[in-house]
Amino acid sequence: MLERLFQLQAHGTTVRKELVAGITTFLTMAYIIVVNPSILSSTGMDFGAVFVATCLAATIGTLIMGLWANYPIALAPGMGLNAFFSFTVVGSMGYSWQVALGAVFLSGLIFFLLSILKVREWIINSIPMSLRFGISAGIGFFLALIALKNAGIVVDHPATLVGLGEIKTAESLLFFGGFVLICALSFRRITGAVMIGIIAVTLIAMMLGMVEYEGFVSAPPSLAPTFMQLDIAGALNVGMISIVFAFLFVDLFDTSGTLIGAAHRGGLLDKEGKLPRLGRALMSDSVATMSGAALGTSTTTSYIESTAGISAGGRTGLTAVVVAALFLACLLLSPIASIIPAYATAPALLYVAVLMTSGLKLVDWEDITDAAPAVVTALMMPLTFSIANGIALGFITYAIVKALSGRWSDLNASVVTIAVVFVLKFIFLDAA
Numbered sequence: 001m002l003e004r005l006f007q008l009q010a011h012g013t014t015v016r017k018e019l020v021a022g023i024t025t026f027l028t029m030a031y032i033i034v035v036n037p038s039i040l041s042s043t044g045m046d047f048g049a050v051f052v053a054t055c056l057a058a059t060i061g062t063l064i065m066g067l068w069a070n071y072p073i074a075l076a077p078g079m080g081l082n083a084f085f086s087f088t089v090v091g092s093m094g095y096s097w098q099v100a101l102g103a104v105f106l107s108g109l110i111f112f113l114l115s116i117l118k119v120r121e122w123i124i125n126s127i128p129m130s131l132r133f134g135i136s137a138g139i140g141f142f143l144a145l146i147a148l149k150n151a152g153i154v155v156d157h158p159a160t161l162v163g164l165g166e167i168k169t170a171e172s173l174l175f176f177g178g179f180v181l182i183c184a185l186s187f188r189r190i191t192g193a194v195m196i197g198i199i200a201v202t203l204i205a206m207m208l209g210m211v212e213y214e215g216f217v218s219a220p221p222s223l224a225p226t227f228m229q230l231d232i233a234g235a236l237n238v239g240m241i242s243i244v245f246a247f248l249f250v251d252l253f254d255t256s257g258t259l260i261g262a263a264h265r266g267g268l269l270d271k272e273g274k275l276p277r278l279g280r281a282l283m284s285d286s287v288a289t290m291s292g293a294a295l296g297t298s299t300t301t302s303y304i305e306s307t308a309g310i311s312a313g314g315r316t317g318l319t320a321v322v323v324a325a326l327f328l329a330c331l332l333l334s335p336i337a338s339i340i341p342a343y344a345t346a347p348a349l350l351y352v353a354v355l356m357t358s359g360l361k362l363v364d365w366e367d368i369t370d371a372a373p374a375v376v377t378a379l380m381m382p383l384t385f386s387i388a389n390g391i392a393l394g395f396i397t398y399a400i401v402k403a404l405s406g407r408w409s410d411l412n413a414s415v416v417t418i419a420v421v422f423v424l425k426f427i428f429l430d431a432a
Contacts, residue, residue, distance in 0.1 A: 005415030006070060006316040013315040018072075021314025025074050027192035028305040029168040032058070032076045033330050034198060034337045039146075040081045040298060043090040043097040043312040048221025051337050053296035056223075058327040061288025061300045066320030072310055073262055073287050074323040079261045079352050080139035081250055083146050084387040085298040089243055090386050095234075100243075101226075107247035108289030108299070114252075117284040123252065126414040128227040130370040131394050132253055133375030138390045139250065140356030141382040145204025147349035150342045152177035170210065171343040174201050178347035186351070193198045193307065194348045200343040213333035226296020242425055246388035251299050255285045258302040266310040369405050373398035392422035 002008060002015060037050040054077055060074030089100045114123065124355035148154040152172055157163035166172065178201040185193035205211040235244065259282075262268075263275045275281070285302055292300035309319050360378065364370045377394030381387050402410045 002318060005067070006318045007402065008267060008316060008318070011315040014254045015318070017313035018316060018318035019070060019322055021309035021312040021319040023326070024191055024312040025303075025306050025309030025314065025319065026323045026326040027040070027061075027195060028308040029076060029303050030192065030326075030330070031072060031198055031345075032079070032195040033327070033333075034340045035348055036077045036297065036343045037337060038080055038342060039086050040097075043086050043100070045296065046098050046221075046225035047338060048306070048334055049223050049226040049296055051334050052220050052331060053226055053227075053292065053326050055220075055330050056295050057288060057292035057297050057300045059324045060291050061284065062320045062324040062327065064287055065281065065284040065302070066317030066324065068317075069277050069284050070317040071259070071263070071268070071277070072266065072314035072316060073259065073281065073302050073306045074309070074320055075285060075300050075302050076327070077292060078251070078254060078299050078303075079246060080143055080356070080387070081301070082298040083143055083349075084246065087146060088388070089384045093151035095240070095243075096231065099234035099237075100239070101230035101296065102232040102296075103240050103244045104247055104299050105230050105232060105290050105293035106235050106244050107251060108286050108293060110244070111251060111286035111289065112249050112283060115279055115286060118279065123414065126412050127253070128373075128410070128415065130374040130399060131356050131377060131398055132257075132362050134374035134394055135250065135253065135387075135391060137357045137360040137374070138161075138378040138381035138394075139378050139387060140353040140359075140386075142353075142376055142387060142390075143349045143356065144353035145382040146235050147346040147353065150349070151346040154342075155218045168288055170205075170208065171341075174424070175343045177201065177204075178344060179350050182347055182351045183354075194351060197347050197351075198340060198344050201347065202340050203389060205344065206339075206343060211339050211341060214339055217292070217332045218335050220331040221334050228294055229296060230293050242392060242422070246391055247299055249391060250387060251285070251289060251301050255282060255302045258304045258306070260311055261304060262302075262306050262312045266307075266315055268315070282308055315399070354405040369401050369407055371408070372401055392425065395419045396422055 002113050007016060033051065035056055036054045037047050040050045041047040058076035065071055065073050065075060085100050090097050145154065152169060153167060153175065154162055154163045155165040178197045181200060182193050182197035185196055190196065202211060206213055225300045259275055259278065267274065288300040361373045373394050377390050380393045381390030384390065395415065396419050399411060399416055
């Protein structure tokens with residue numbers, strides 16, 4: 001049955017290799033089951049319900065990817081977009097988390113339609129590489145700011161906007177210790193480095209009496225507080241256009257980049273360098289996003305951590321099925337997830353931020369018409385506390401700089417259209 005479903009022999013793999021690969025991938029991304037509820041619960045969402053939604057969204061998305069697209073790619077609520085959901089859309093802009101879930105659902109629906117209509121390649125190819133690198137780095141800086149804020153390292157200051165917090169507290173020291181531990185373990189290629197760091201900080205905090213142990217295994221919390229609570233009608237508000245676009249845009253490029261990168265690592269590309277069954281893979285991602293929104297979590301997307309399992313030998317959807325089964329089993333671990341403090345998950349955020357900002361090295365720094373928009377995009381995300389603002393200002397800068405420089409050949413209809421839409425948004429919607 002497994003051979004018929006996944007074509008193991010044709011992919012040069014075995015059941016044992018796929019099992020090992022699935023466990024490896026799961027260990028590298030398991031941190032999301034504690035980090036995501038920690039971030040989303042800051043909006044007022046029930047921690048236990050978000051924990052269950054996170055596990056179920058990861059299970060459903062990864063299972064679809066494995067059984068339908070037959071790829072060893074795992075999915076879960078994405079880092080960066082969960083922070084944008086919580087701290088910008090709900091925290092700064094004042095929308096309810098129900099409306100934010102509605103925006104996530106709409107972005108997944110649009111993603112699904114783009115995949116069916118097969119215009120996704122045109123959209124992906126029409127967006128300048130410099131903006132893609134700037135967006136990735138900007139999300140990294142955004143996560144870094146949130147991590148440092150949660151750990152009390154960066155605080156608000158009436159004169160300088162931000163300043164250095166109290167770094168001699170136990171929380172700050174544990175945060176720093178967790179971060180350097182994760183970096184060191186990652187350098188040594190220790191599987192599950194991020195999760196080990198989170199657990200280590202929590203255990204030390206427990207021994208110091210800063211965290212109270214409340215058990216290890218229990219029945220899953222109720223999903224009722226978040227299940228089908230999304231407000232799609234509220235998300236159709238004109239002011240939500242840029243937010244829906246931001247969710248869609250980041251998910252689209254995260255997913256396509258992850259799929260191509262992971263497939264390249266595993267030798268899954270065809271002779272023309274293209275990914276077979278790309279449509280199925282993208283639709284798996286979009287269905288996972290819609291399902292996740294219905295359950296009560298932010299955008300579900302493909303994880304680059306899947307390359308760890310691919311490096312361990314995973315080549316088929318059986319690897320993904322193993323990951324899905326492990327996420328489902330995590331439903332019983334809610335007592336552990338609920339006691340992990342913010343300063344234990346903050347090191348994971350900062351570590352992911354480091355990985356995401358590395359994309360800036362690929363920017364053509366000799367061409368100011370490419371470098372300037374990338375920097376504007378990256379800087380405006382943390383400084384305005386909004387991924388959407390960073391994307392908008394990046395597109396506007398790119399279009400104007402290229403036009404004034406006479407670089408018309410670098411512009412295309414989609415970039416100009418998006419830039420004009422964002423200009424109109426700032427003029428009319430934000431002014432109102």
